[in-house]
Amino acid sequence: AQSVTQPDIHITVSEGASLELRCNYSYGATPYLFWYVQSPGQGLQLLLKYFSGDTLVQGIKGFEAEFKRSQSSFNLRKPSVHWSDAAEYFCAVGARRGSYGGSQGNLIFGKGTKLSVKP
Amino acid sequence: GAGVSQSPSNKVTEKGKDVELRCDPISGHTALYWYRQSLGQGLEFLIYFQGNSAPDKSGLPSDRFSAERTGGSVSTLTIQRTQQEDSAVYLCASSLGLGAQYFGPGTRLLVL
Numbered sequence: 001a002q003s004v005t006q007p008d009i010h011i012t013v014s015e016g017a018s019l020e021l022r023c024n025y026s027y028g029a030t031p032y033l034f035w036y037v038q039s040p041g042q043g044l045q046l047l048l049k050y051f052s053g054d055t056l057v058q059g060i061k062g063f064e065a066e067f068k069r070s071q072s073s074f075n076l077r078k079p080s081v082h083w084s085d086a087a088e089y090f091c092a093v094g095a096r097r098g099s100y101g102g103s104q105g106n107l108i109f110g111k112g113t114k115l116s117v118k119p
Numbered sequence: 120g121a122g123v124s125q126s127p128s129n130k131v132t133e134k135g136k137d138v139e140l141r142c143d144p145i146s147g148h149t150a151l152y153w154y155r156q157s158l159g160q161g162l163e164f165l166i167y168f169q170g171n172s173a174p175d176k177s178g179l180p181s182d183r184f185s186a187e188r189t190g191g192s193v194s195t196l197t198i199q200r201t202q203q204e205d206s207a208v209y210l211c212a213s214s215l216g217l218g219a220q221y222f223g224p225g226t227r228l229l230v231l
Contacts, residue, residue, distance in 0.1 A: 036222070043210060043224040043225050106152055106154075106175065111161045
């Protein structure tokens with residue numbers, strides 16, 4: 001069965017420092033991979049996605065993620081964190097479901113990593 | 120363009136009552152998904168509609184939960200005989216083909 005693990009429940013970084021949030025997935029084939037961000041009381045905003053091709057993907061707000069098949073990982077990175085990045089971050093995997101007209105099907109989410117930013 | 124919208128944004132109900140939650144997907148999106156977010160369980164998939172195919176109901180936690188999608192657009196999630204454990208944020212998302220899922224702001228349901 002598919003699963004997503006985000007090993008860090010809570011991370012605190014200083015403003016301006018670099019950030020890496022870890023994500024490991026379990027899936028029998030190459031999955032679709034996503035990172036979403038959720039601010040308090042808000043819905044989920046898509047940061048970036050990996051479907052195929054270049055394993056380093058760029059997203060919004062200066063975030064990037066790298067797909068490493070050998071490690072079953074899709075870690076999220078940002079070179080310099082801003083106070084406004086404080087939020088909860090979710091990694092997700094989607095199955096490839098050709099029988100559904102090529103849709104990705106439902107997502108399986110990790111438990112999330114809460115990011116706090118120190119001034 | 121307009122994103123996914125959900126209504127109501129908040130709903131308080133008494134145990135045993137039925138509730139209906141509405142989702143308006145992004146115009147033209149063929150797939151629509153319902154998820155539930157709670158403190159104990161994280162984000163859980165509930166049900167998925169793709170075009171005219173039969174919905175994937177594999178995530179519905181009990182037969183008290185049902186959903187329909189009318190005209191390939193608006194969807195309603197119905198919870199009958201609500202229980203306190205149904206209290207959660209119900210999130211709707213939509214996508215176009217292989218595209219990413221875009222989420223609405225959610226409906227916060229509190230069952231007293």
